Amino acid sequence: xxxxxxxxxxxxxxxxxxxxxxxxxxxxxxxxxxxxxxxxxxxxxxxxxxxxxxxxxxxxxxxxxxxxxxxxxxxxxxxxxxxxxxxxxxxxxxxxxxxxxxxxxxxxxxxxxxxxxxxxxxxxxxxxxxxxxxxxxxxxxxxxxxxxxxxxxxxxxxxxxxxxxxxxxxx
Amino acid sequence: xxxxxxxxxxxxxxxxxxxxxxxxxxxxxxxxxxxxxxxxxxxxxxxxxxxxxxxxxxxxxxxxxxxxxxxxxxxxxxxxxxxxxxxxxxxxxxxxxxxxxxxxxxxxxxxxxxxxxxxxxxxxxxxxxxxxxxxxxxxxxxxxxxxxxxxxxxxxxxxxxxxxxxxxxxxxxxxxxxxxxxxxxxxxxxxxxxxxxxxxxxxxxxxxxxxxxxxxxxxxxxxx
Ligand code: HEM
Ligand code: FES
Numbered sequence: 001x002x003x004x005x006x007x008x009x010x011x012x013x014x015x016x017x018x019x020x021x022x023x024x025x026x027x028x029x030x031x032x033x034x035x036x037x038x039x040x041x042x043x044x045x046x047x048x049x050x051x052x053x054x055x056x057x058x059x060x061x062x063x064x065x066x067x068x069x070x071x072x073x074x075x076x077x078x079x080x081x082x083x084x085x086x087x088x089x090x091x092x093x094x095x096x097x098x099x100x101x102x103x104x105x106x107x108x109x110x111x112x113x114x115x116x117x118x119x120x121x122x123x124x125x126x127x128x129x130x131x132x133x134x135x136x137x138x139x140x141x142x143x144x145x146x147x148x149x150x151x152x153x154x155x156x157x158x159x160x161x162x163x164x165x166x167x168x169x170x171x
Numbered sequence: 172x173x174x175x176x177x178x179x180x181x182x183x184x185x186x187x188x189x190x191x192x193x194x195x196x197x198x199x200x201x202x203x204x205x206x207x208x209x210x211x212x213x214x215x216x217x218x219x220x221x222x223x224x225x226x227x228x229x230x231x232x233x234x235x236x237x238x239x240x241x242x243x244x245x246x247x248x249x250x251x252x253x254x255x256x257x258x259x260x261x262x263x264x265x266x267x268x269x270x271x272x273x274x275x276x277x278x279x280x281x282x283x284x285x286x287x288x289x290x291x292x293x294x295x296x297x298x299x300x301x302x303x304x305x306x307x308x309x310x311x312x313x314x315x316x317x318x319x320x321x322x323x324x325x326x327x328x329x330x331x332x333x334x335x336x337x338x339x340x341x342x343x344x345x346x347x348x349x350x351x352x353x354x355x356x357x358x359x360x361x362x363x364x365x366x367x368x369x370x371x372x373x374x375x376x377x378x379x380x381x382x383x384x385x386x387x388x389x390x391x392x393x394x395x
Pocket of ligand 2: 126
């Protein structure tokens with residue numbers, strides 16, 4: 001038996017340790033469900049983009065960007081609604097289709113194609129004069145810092161279907 | 172009569188020392204505007220507290236009519252302002268007070284800064300003050316969404332973009348605030364409401380208590 005008193009746990013220390021342990025356990029038991037409750041949205045899995053019909057047939061898409069409005073069924077927790085989204089759709093040089101999300105990458109206003117006489121053949125943002133070339137790439141020295149996002153798309157029975165808008169990295 | 176009630180309570184629970192600790196102390200001459208008018212700069216801290224009390228009271232009364240639901244929030248604010256007696260005044264107190272409180276807080280901070288009152292031994296209270304400033308800004312920010320009008324919605328969209336631009340945790344931080352990766356909607360409103368009405372006021376009370384206890388301990392800084 002050790003006679004070294006220093007290594008012995010005194011009654012007071014023992015009680016301190018056990019009470020801290022039990023108290024910590026109880027506090028954790030109370031907090032854990034609440035914290036998990038609060039961060040639930042962060043841990044929701046990314047649901048893959050569902051495609052919805054843009055109600056435009058492939059033949060009607062030309063090389064000139066065209067404004068296409070389409071409806072998305074949006075589920076916001078307990079609130080379900082139909083939301084209108086907009087895409088600018090055209091055929092690129094190689095014939096492939098591209099659908100641009102008009103949300104300005106500066107502060108989120110909506111850009112329009114060719115609608116400002118000072119900036120022909122550009123996507124123009126009226127809020128702070130943001131500019132993008134036809135391929136949606138931001139023009140340097142205007143406010144936007146990244147190209148316009150691109151909608152996922154597919155053609156089914158000759159009809160254009162659009163999915164999620166995927167942001168593009170800084171050019 | 173009142174004296175009798177007071178004595179009756181005091182005899183049993185000895186409240187006089189508590190009262191003395193809280194309120195019974197001399198106001199030093201150099202902070203009294205009656206002696207030196209320029210001492211009005213010392214009032215800004217108290218004015219900040221005063222406006223905060225208005226915010227808390229008017230906010231408590233607003234929640235009697237307000238509902239944090241995207242279908243009804245705007246209507247409930249419209250109703251409480253247009254239809255309820257004195258609704259315009261109560262909402263007005265909260266609406267304008269939210270700006271006035273920031274102005275007072277700022278003036279108070281300026282006074283402390285330019286008088287060097289933050290120096291030893293009051294560094295800790297400066298830190299608590301900065302935290303109070305952040306909590307107050309956060310209250311203004313979360314309250315701004317609650318009327319759920321266009322201005323509120325777009326201001327919040329910008330706010331969330333700012334949160335998103337934080338390195339590494341930005342994306343998660345935004346979802347945590349908005350309740351959804353893309354939508355600023357039903358969950359955003361309930362979250363902002365909870366934060367505005369419960370979480371931040373709780374933090375505010377704790378910080379204010381610390382602030383005031385430290386002031387009583389250390390006293391107000393001496394004349395320049
Ligand atoms: C001291 C801190 C506070 C500040 C700076 C503050 C700030 C704000 C702001 C800026 C608004 C938007 C008002 C408008 O646009 O008209 C608001 C709304 C609101 N606040 Fe506060 N608030 C504070 C404390 C509180 C407290 C303690 C409560 C409740 C217990 C509360 C309840 C509400 C409610 C229900 C609304 C929505 C009604 C409306 O918009 O008029 N607030 N707050
Ligand atoms: S939001 Fe488009 S340029 Fe600022």
